[in-house]
Amino acid sequence: MTFGASIEANTVGCTVAAANSTTARVLVVSGLSNAGKSKYCDWLQREKGFEHVDTDRGGIDRFGLRSAWDKLERQYFATSLIEQATQRGRRIAIDWSYPPNDHCLEMIRALGNAGASTWFLYADPAAARRSFIAREQGLLADFDRQAAQIAQRLESIRVIYGSRFVKTLGRDGRRMSPSKIFERMYPDLTKGPHAR
Numbered sequence: 272m273t274f275g276a277s278i279e280a281n282t283v284g285c286t287v288a289a290a291n292s293t294t295a296r297v298l299v300v301s302g303l304s305n306a307g308k309s310k311y312c313d314w315l316q317r318e319k320g321f322e323h324v325d326t327d328r329g330g331i332d333r334f335g336l337r338s339a340w341d342k343l344e345r346q347y348f349a350t351s352l353i354e355q356a357t358q359r360g361r362r363i364a365i366d367w368s369y370p371p372n373d374h375c376l377e378m379i380r381a382l383g384n385a386g387a388s389t390w391f392l393y394a395d396p397a398a399a400r401r402s403f404i405a406r407e408q409g410l411l412a413d414f415d416r417q418a419a420q421i422a423q424r425l426e427s428i429r430v431i432y433g434s435r436f437v438k439t440l441g442r443d444g445r446r447m448s449p450s451k452i453f454e455r456m457y458p459d460l461t462k463g464p465h466a467r
Contacts, residue, residue: 295388296357298456299365301379302392303421304414305399305406307439307446311392312366314449321364324356330366334359347377349385370417371424376431390456391432394440396422402440 298321300308315321324330331340339352356363365387369375383389394402396418403414421428429436437455439447447455 295386297353297363297365297382297387299367299379299382299387299389300392301367301369301390302439303394303396303399304368304409304417305402305440306392306394307449307452308366308368308392311439311449311452312364315362315364315453318449319362319453321362322359324363324365326365326367334363343378343381344374347381349378349381349387352382353385353387368417371420371428376424376427379431388435388456389432390435390437391428392437392439392452393421394438395442398440398442398444401444 298315300312302308309325312321312323312325316323322334324334324336331337334356336352336355339355343349343352356365369378379389400411400414400418403409404411435456437447437452439452
């Protein structure tokens with residue numbers, strides 16, 4: 272394992288590598304639609320110098336990661352993707368909203384095992400649905416389908432992500448700010464001489 276990754280065992284016996292956020296060069300941000308993934312990754316790009324790879328908007332191809340991403344999808348081999356991404360010189364934030372099926376969860380495990388820092392941003396489903404409707408982008412049926420899939424697999428998702436499962440939108444509609452999410456992900460960089 273690279274980039275300071277360590278193994279965390281969960282309660283059902285499977286293991287997930289959890290790269291140390293401070294040393295990991297690749298961050299993978301997933302979660303429920305309207306939990307704030309894209310807004311957070313945009314903020315990381317603007318405020319912290321990350322490159323934002325938005326998988327929903329052609330980011331994998333635009334950043335030249337297609338062959339490595341396809342290998343991850345076919346073989347659950349993420350090392351090539353991590354190596355290619357880290358050669359860019361800047362930290363990478365991959366914004367990936369996936370259906371929580373066995374295939375995609377195995378891809379997340381592979382990314383963590385290869386040294387990516389994987390995080391899941393969660394939102395109160397009713398508040399996220401209200402936000403989705405107000406945003407007027409996308410199909411409500413797609414949101415409802417993803418929300419139902421996440422609800423069905425929520426405990427497995429919590430186990431896979433462990434302390435990297437963060438609720439960013441409460442029932443009352445209040446959101447965790449990007450700077451607070453960053454403090455949660457990068458506590459070593461938000462205190463002392465490294466803070467910016």
